[in-house]
Amino acid sequence: MPAEFDVFLSHNSQDKPVVEEIAVRLRAEGLSVWLDEWELRPGFPWQEGLEEGVRASRAVAVFVGASGLGAWEEPEMRAFLARSRRETIPVIPVLLPGCPDSPKLSLFLEALTWVDLREGVTEEGLAKLIWGITGTKDDPQPPVATGKRKRRGFLIAPQTRKVRWSWGIGLSLLGVLLTLGAWLWPRPPTNPPPPPKPALYALRVQVLDPQGRPVTGSKVRTSAGNEPQLLPDGWWEIEIPAAKIPVDGKLSIWAEHEEWEGNRVVLRLGDDPNPSATIHLKEPDSWIRGRVVDANGQPLANVRVTPKDGTPGEASTDSSGRFELKLAVPRERLIRLQAVRDGLGSGERFCYAGRDSCRITLEKK
Numbered sequence: 001m002p003a004e005f006d007v008f009l010s011h012n013s014q015d016k017p018v019v020e021e022i023a024v025r026l027r028a029e030g031l032s033v034w035l036d037e038w039e040l041r042p043g044f045p046w047q048e049g050l051e052e053g054v055r056a057s058r059a060v061a062v063f064v065g066a067s068g069l070g071a072w073e074e075p076e077m078r079a080f081l082a083r084s085r086r087e088t089i090p091v092i093p094v095l096l097p098g099c100p101d102s103p104k105l106s107l108f109l110e111a112l113t114w115v116d117l118r119e120g121v122t123e124e125g126l127a128k129l130i131w132g133i134t135g136t137k138d139d140p141q142p143p144v145a146t147g148k149r150k151r152r153g154f155l156i157a158p159q160t161r162k163v164r165w166s167w168g169i170g171l172s173l174l175g176v177l178l179t180l181g182a183w184l185w186p187r188p189p190t191n192p193p194p195p196p197k198p199a200l201y202a203l204r205v206q207v208l209d210p211q212g213r214p215v216t217g218s219k220v221r222t223s224a225g226n227e228p229q230l231l232p233d234g235w236w237e238i239e240i241p242a243a244k245i246p247v248d249g250k251l252s253i254w255a256e257h258e259e260w261e262g263n264r265v266v267l268r269l270g271d272d273p274n275p276s277a278t279i280h281l282k283e284p285d286s287w288i289r290g291r292v293v294d295a296n297g298q299p300l301a302n303v304r305v306t307p308k309d310g311t312p313g314e315a316s317t318d319s320s321g322r323f324e325l326k327l328a329v330p331r332e333r334l335i336r337l338q339a340v341r342d343g344l345g346s347g348e349r350f351c352y353a354g355r356d357s358c359r360i361t362l363e364k365k
Helices: 013-028 046-055 073-087 123-134 167-184
Strands: 007-010 060-064 091-095 149-151 154-156 200-208 219-222 236-241 250-256 263-268 276-280 286-293 304-307 322-327 334-341 345-352 355-361
Touching (some): 007 013, 013 123, 060 123, 091 123, 200 250, 250 276, 263 276, 286 345, 345 355
Parallel strands (some): 007 060, 286 355
Antiparallel strands (some): 200 236, 219 250, 250 263, 286 322, 304 334, 334 345
C-alpha cells in the first residue's frame, strides 16, 4: 500500500545527483520524500508508480536545472496543479545550480514563487524549500533582555546596596528558605496511566458520491490492515491488528469508483476499537489529447472533435492538428470520438480518457 509523503520531487534525470542530495537533507529534517530512485519498485510499471506518488504526496518540488524540464516533469506538474485547484497543494519551482539567470519556465510555473538554489544548496535555501513544503517558517529567537546577568542558571540583579551580614548567617537563612519552599511548593498531580490500546480495530467506512449519497460499486483500500469486506448495509469493514498500525497511529483510506474520481481520508486510530470514516467521491475531471490527420498523415486544423456517445465536451484542432478535449469522466474510460470538418468528411476513433496519444484520421467524402 502507498504511504503518505510530504513532498514529491519532480526532476530531470540529468539533475539526479543534486536532487538526491536535497532529498537526503530533507529526510534528515524529518520530512517524508517521494523520489523515484527510492520508491519505484523493480518489476512493476513505473508509470503507475508515478501516479501513486502524485496522489500520495502533499506537495511537489519541480526542479529546473541547466537542461530544463524533463520529459515527465510537465505531466507531473500538471497533475499537481489540477490537485492544487481542489486541495491547495503547493507546487514549488526550485532553480538548481547551472540554471540560467533567466530560465525558460512553463506559464504555470512563472506565476509561482520559486526557491533559488543556483548559488548552491545552502541552509537558507533549504529552509525556504521546507517552508514551502510544510507551510511553517522558522523565526529567529528574540534576543535576551539586557540589564541582568546570568550565572549558573540564576538571574542576578545588579547590587544596589551592601549587606553587612556575615556569610554564615546569610547561608543559614538561605538554607531555611529553600527547605520551606521544597516542603510548601505544590506537587503536580499524579496522572493515571493511559488506557491500553485495542489489540484489534474494526473500522467501518462509508463511500458517498459528490452529492453526499451512498453509492454501490466502489472499491476501498487502506495503508494497513486486512482486506476490506463489504457489509450488507453498504458499509465496508476493515479489521486492523494493532501490530500493523504505524507508530503515529495514522491510517490512509482510499475509495475508488468507475463513475467518479476517487478520494481518501487520513484517520488517527486511538482508544476506540470501532472507529468509522466517510469518504466523499469527487466529480471526475479528465481529458483526451491527440491529433487529427488526413489520409496522407498531414495535420488538419479547425477540425471539430466531440464524443460520439453524447458525453459533454468539444475541442478544435490547432495549426498542427493537435487538440485537447476536456471531459467529466474518470480516467481510463474508453470514449468514442468523432472528428468533423466541413468539406473533408469525418473520422472516428476509440480513445482512453487521461491519455495523450489519440490519433484520428479524417477521410474525404
